[in-house]
Amino acid sequence: MAGYKSTFIVFCFVLIIFSSFKFIAIAQVTWIPFERYSGRFSSSKQNTMEAQLVKTDTLFVEDARLMRIKFSEVNLGMNSYLSIESPNKGYAQKLVSNSIRQWKNYTAVLPDNTLLVKLFVGSGDREVFYKMKELMVVKKVWQPVESVCGQDDRISFNHKAVGRIVFDYLSPPCTAWILPDGRLATAGHCIEDILNAQQPVVVEFNVPLSDTNGNMQPANPVDQYVINESLTTTQDYQNQGVGNDWGIFTVFPNSNTGLMPKKAQNEYFHIKREKNLSQLRIIGYGEDLEIGNKTKNHTQQQALGSSFSSSNDAILLYDVDTENGNSGSPVIDAKSGFVVGVHNEGGCLGGGKNKGTSFFQSSFWNSIGIVSVEVEQLLSDQQSRVGQIGHWNGSFFADSSFHHVFNFKIGSQQVLRADTNVYFDEKYHDWNGEPDVRNPHQFSITGDFPSRLVSQFWPTKFGIEIKNSFISLGNLDLGDDVVYFSDPWLRDSIDVAHGNFPINRGRYAKMKLRPSPFRPDLATSYNGDVYQGVFLDQNETFDPNLPIYSVRAQADTSFTFHGQSIPFHFVGWEGDNVQFQYPNQTETAVVFKQDGAEARALYK
Incomplete structure (x- = not known):
């Protein structure tokens, strides 16, 4: 199907407007009635889906700087399109049936004194055509000034x-x-x-x-x-x-x-x-x-x-x-x-x-309905960033770097996971100082949700020891005695809702039976439980709303010594560099004050 060309030279008058603004504004623009009909073109089914050029119109206005076309009618079928080109600038706009409707039968404004209107007819389209109605021609525009605060610093x-x-x-x-x-x-x-x-x-x-x-x-x-x-x-x-x-x-x-x-x-x-x-x-x-x-x-x-x-x-x-x-x-x-x-x-x-x-x-x-949240993972110096942050995407935790901005929909529930590794003898402690230290952590996104979240790491110590002490035996280690320890940061549960990822229990931590002496150090595994050390000075005021470590001793019990079962009675707790909430009770919250601290359950 051979295309053909036509050229129109447009002569237009200039509209000049003088403004009363502080600065003079001069506008030169006109809409010119410009009725041009392409003729109708049809194409039979072809082996190729590539549309064929069937017509080119060239519009020229000698002193124009901007031009735009308005069509009264257009039919581009399913596969046909218009290409509106400014040959001197090298710009081109492609318009198909859907986009010409979105543009309300206008073209884009193009910076040229010449426009090429090319009609491409696609396979199987019938009665493809366009009718131009008006041509916009812009000459010049200056606008009035608003305000600058002192010297213009833009x-x-x-x-x-x-x-x-x-x-x-x-x-x-x-x-x-x-x-x-x-x-x-x-x-x-x-x-x-x-x-x-x-x-x-x-x-x-x-x-x-x-x-x-x-x-x-x-x-x-x-x-x-x-x-x-x-x-x-x-x-x-x-x-x-x-x-x-x-x-x-x-x-x-x-x-x-x-x-x-x-x-x-x-x-x-x-x-x-x-x-x-x-x-x-x-x-x-x-x-x-x-x-x-x-x-x-x-x-x-x-x-x-x-x-x-x-x-x-x-x-x-x-x-x-x-x-x-x-x-x-x-x-x-x-x-x-x-x-x-x-x-x-x-x-x-x-x-x-x-x-x-x-x-x-x-x-x-x-x-807007969106909250942008800057998420960081910081060491205790409040400057060093470490590790990765996971965001639950509905199927798995997608890892991001230690500094990332998330955009959350207001009203949504979002789950973030702090890194569970130890970096420079520090590990995850909390999100933004919240008392709920469970990790992964679920957040309810509200309109006043904070714009910054910090996964805070704190130093962890590996030399803490918890043990039994038998006064009548000169503190001899019996070898088969036990203690109990509760750690809010021990990941001993499974988050079934989020990929079966290990999760700690926070304030709902369980007492775990451990051999005496017990050391919650960096890497020792106790039936799969790894403590990665403990925090010092954790909840020194024994606030019931904050996470805290706890210990428990057996009350009246017996242990085997030289083949004989010897009964022992719990007396209380003592220790070095530790603070007990209830030292006379078998179960008590405990604060470790220094690395190497020792908590002892006394028996006689």
């Missing part, structure tokens, strides 16, 4: 998770950023602008520099995504002013690659609620019409500044530089790199502060 940046929301390349854009689950966040007033737009609104990543006059240039079509307005409801945004100006939205897959932004960019932001903020970063697409360097205008830039306290936790105040186009930008805690809210509006020009909505706005936080 620098060019390239964070792959921050995109530009483009309405028509004439109006100021907004900024959006990728959430952990792949949705995007921005300001609520930007969402209302999206819903009120007549054309499809796109989010674009990997944005190029503007031209030397500061005119925005479109990203490559492989980096443009149409916003899915049908999934944006009043549950997904609020536009009630600073402190309640937020929005969450989704996009359609890219029409060329089929990918969503999180997959294509391979990047996203972690989020948290945080009041104790010092330095903040903001990344976005604000205006920048610096004389001699207008190519940065509405391209991605980053600025750093200070956070200021607010009487309303839902409002963020800061002197980070922003401009028109920064609305929706992520407000980032410079220390952790976590996002803490979205930028709403400027205020520095009036002597105030720039402002945003924080995640303490409950409707915003609940709509």
Whole structure:
């Protein structure tokens, strides 16, 4: 099937608008009636599924810098497609039946004065055609300035998770950023602008520099995504002013690659609620019409500044530089790199502060429904990280490094496993100081769940000894006597719900019968139980709500000595470098004070 070409040279008038803003804004754009019909093409079933080029239209506007086509009707069947190409830039957008509907019969905006419209007809498709209706031609655009706090400290940046929301390349854009689950966040007033737009609104990543006059240039079509307005409801945004100006939205897959932004960019932001903020970063697409360097205008830039306290936790105040186009930008805690809210509006020009909505706005936080949790595994110096952290994925524990950020759904149950090995004579002790020291450990994820979890290791000692002492025998070791010991960290049970992984019992530890003298050292196995040492000064106040070691002696018993069974009576507990809660009772909690400590059950 031979394709054919046609060329149209378009003549258009220029619309010039003068603005009353502080800075003059000049826009040159027009929509030109441009009715062109491709004709109808059909293809019989073929051995190859590769679509065949049947028609090429060339559109040329001499002084255009941006162009976009609107179709009145399109039928692309099951296997046919359109390729809209800008030959001078090398960009191309592929549109199939589904994606042309998502784009509302528009093409992407392409940076060229020439467009090639190519129609490819696929095997078995009938009556394939298109009808062009209008052609958008953009000449030039300058925008008014918003606010900078003193000297402009913004620098060019390239964070792959921050995109530009483009309405028509004439109006100021907004900024959006990728959430952990792949949705995007921005300001609520930007969402209302999206819903009120007549054309499809796109989010674009990997944005190029503007031209030397500061005119925005479109990203490559492989980096443009149409916003899915049908999934944006009043549950997904609020536009009630600073402190309640937020929005969450989704996009359609890219029409060329089929990918969503999180997959294509391979990047996203972690989020948290945080009041104790010092330095903040903001990344976005604000205006920048610096004389001699207008190519940065509405391209991605980053600025750093200070956070200021607010009487309303839902409002963020800061002197980070922003401009028109920064609305929706992520407000980032410079220390952790976590996002803490979205930028709403400027205020520095009036002597105030720039402002945003924080995640303490409950409707915003609940709509996101995700908690980012930074998990670390630390030695007692609170600096050294060791081992691995396991996360139960429903089938097995997937191991991560000793420092990892997880994104948990609010309302979910999550199970984490600390490393069970000994590192530098230290072993697992607790999660965030919780009294429940069982490992693996189950966490209930709530909206106020902490943004940081630490699997804490503490020094463990291997020289502790527990034994019986027979006063009348001069403390002679009988060889067949026993003691009992309870260790909250002994992994002597099985977690059936999570892969039959060994688990310790915490405060519910069992008394275990052990030969006297007994040493819970690093590696000795007692019928499969390995203690890996004990902690010193564990629960010195004998708090019943905290884990603690316990010992138990037999009350009245008899032991064989020189072939004779001799009765013995328990007197009490004594020892060296140990502290007993109830030294006169057969069973008592015990605190070991020093390596080499010895606990003795006295008999006479």
